[in-house]
Amino acid sequence: MNQNETILRVKNLSKSFGEKQVLSDINIEVLKGETMVIIGMSGSGKSVLIKCLIGLITPDTGEINILNNDLLSLKKKALNTLRTKLGFLFQSAALYDSMTVQENLAFPMRNNFDLSKAEKLTAMEKVLEEVGLAGTLQQMPAELSGGMRKRLGLARTLIMQPEFIFYDEPTTGLDPITSKEISELILQVQEKYNTSSILITHDMACAKLTANRMIVLKDGKIADEGNYESLAKSPISWIQNLFQ
Amino acid sequence: MKSIVDTFFNFLLNQLYRIGQFGLFLQHSFSSLFSTQSEWKETAKQCYLIGYKTLPLVGITGFIMGLVLTIQTRPTLSDFGAESWLPAMVSVSIVREIGPVITALICAGKVGSGIGAELGSMNVTEQIDAMEVSGTNPFNYLVVTRILACAFMLPLLTIYNDIISMLGSFMGVNIMGEVSIRLFFASALSEISFLDIFSSLIKTFFFGLAIGIISTYQGYYAQKGTVGVGAAANASVVISSLLIFILDMVAVQISSLFS
Numbered sequence A: 001m002n003q004n005e006t007i008l009r010v011k012n013l014s015k016s017f018g019e020k021q022v023l024s025d026i027n028i029e030v031l032k033g034e035t036m037v038i039i040g041m042s043g044s045g046k047s048v049l050i051k052c053l054i055g056l057i058t059p060d061t062g063e064i065n066i067l068n069n070d071l072l073s074l075k076k077k078a079l080n081t082l083r084t085k086l087g088f089l090f091q092s093a094a095l096y097d098s099m100t101v102q103e104n105l106a107f108p109m110r111n112n113f114d115l116s117k118a119e120k121l122t123a124m125e126k127v128l129e130e131v132g133l134a135g136t137l138q139q140m141p142a143e144l145s146g147g148m149r150k151r152l153g154l155a156r157t158l159i160m161q162p163e164f165i166f167y168d169e170p171t172t173g174l175d176p177i178t179s180k181e182i183s184e185l186i187l188q189v190q191e192k193y194n195t196s197s198i199l200i201t202h203d204m205a206c207a208k209l210t211a212n213r214m215i216v217l218k219d220g221k222i223a224d225e226g227n228y229e230s231l232a233k234s235p236i237s238w239i240q241n242l243f244q
Numbered sequence B: 001m002k003s004i005v006d007t008f009f010n011f012l013l014n015q016l017y018r019i020g021q022f023g024l025f026l027q028h029s030f031s032s033l034f035s036t037q038s039e040w041k042e043t044a045k046q047c048y049l050i051g052y053k054t055l056p057l058v059g060i061t062g063f064i065m066g067l068v069l070t071i072q073t074r075p076t077l078s079d080f081g082a083e084s085w086l087p088a089m090v091s092v093s094i095v096r097e098i099g100p101v102i103t104a105l106i107c108a109g110k111v112g113s114g115i116g117a118e119l120g121s122m123n124v125t126e127q128i129d130a131m132e133v134s135g136t137n138p139f140n141y142l143v144v145t146r147i148l149a150c151a152f153m154l155p156l157l158t159i160y161n162d163i164i165s166m167l168g169s170f171m172g173v174n175i176m177g178e179v180s181i182r183l184f185f186a187s188a189l190s191e192i193s194f195l196d197i198f199s200s201l202i203k204t205f206f207f208g209l210a211i212g213i214i215s216t217y218q219g220y221y222a223q224k225g226t227v228g229v230g231a232a233a234n235a236s237v238v239i240s241s242l243l244i245f246i247l248d249m250v251a252v253q254i255s256s257l258f259s
């Protein structure tokens, strides 16, 4: 496979809610194996952008091509098949409150009939171990701390070994040590499986570690892009402030 | 002046929007009922939860209802010297009318509010979105299963309620003077026809359908925020209770055509 293959291409994407223009004319390309980090102030439209990219929000105009699929023209069934190859970590973790940790992790695998029960269990234990939650299989999400919930959300995202992952603030609300471990885990996943991803974060240590390229979003527009070093030295003061 | 007109138009638009949304929801529900990727396992689980959780409540209310109804009907009947009709009279009102309606109202209160609040909070906390991105159709998994479970369980709960009510009534009859349980049931069932039972089952199937549809709709499209969850639970109960009475009225008209 060509290493420089474009795996996600977004063209002229715009979205407004009522009168409010949340995204305007966004263009993004992500290559195979690349991590694209999106930063920007609160309310700049980062979460809405990645929700458009997985089909949770339908944009007003624009094209989205992901893993060689024209996302906006896919039928329900094809979309569900595609989604089994995508991972999405919600900013709010979005754990299933009425299910145990084990059932939460099993949910993304419920339509996967290739794996046996035992194989699924092994996969669950392994991924919990990786995010530092070993031994919590039987607990309910309500019994976990905020940071543990976040990590469980991450485990649920990673368990299917997706080809493309969207992370919405994976380290927010975690202590610096756990944050660093999670950032390293994200890096490891990328290196091990050659996963491509888009990662939204306010945590510059995480951005520094994981970013291959970065985009700065402001009021729904791409204000600047580049790698970590070049953006950190940006002459524009508010962009520089994001790095503090 | 302008602002009143504006508010009115906004209100009207909003209502039209809700009606359209509900229409689509109905169409989507019915087409999914027959889809190939039905969630039978989850439907069975919901049947169990809905049925099992309301069993004690339905039982207690049914028992008290039968008992009270019997005690209160007795003086009127004995005025006419028709006390021996007591079991038949009470059981006819239970099977035809009170059993189905009371069971449905209890379920609207307990199951409807539960579904409204559960789906509402799942919506607010992005759990429905999470299901969607993990490649499961949340509509089939959450909505269709619950509608089916309500529609299947309500007739069963009604039968259960009828039986317990009869036992309550038997107690009521036995407070004054002794009647054997055999004689009681022989007398109670003498006036009940197959049509009574059949139409009560059909009726409660539709009551269940109404509770399921209304409360899943309210929850699935709950407004964001905790206020939205409360409003969804509330609207589920109010609207489905109202609908139960309306359907009951329609059912009476239809069954009077047959008898």
Ligand SMILES: Nc1ncnc2c1ncn2[C@@H]1O[C@H](COP(=O)(O)OP(=O)(O)OP(=O)(O)O)[C@@H](O)[C@H]1O
Residues within 6 Å of the ligand: A017, A022, A040, A041, A042, A043, A044, A045, A046, A047, A048, A049, A091
């Ligand atoms: N469903 C919606 N309906 C209406 N407006 C919305 C909706 N979702 C988001 N918005 C608006 O879109 C804007 C961008 O929201 P978004 O969640 O993308 O911000 P964000 O960049 O992720 O911020 P944060 O860093 O705080 O998470 C906000 O002003 C928000 O009010």
Ligand SMILES: [Mg+2]
Residues within 6 Å of the ligand: A046, A047, A048, A091, A168
């Ligand atoms: Mg966000």
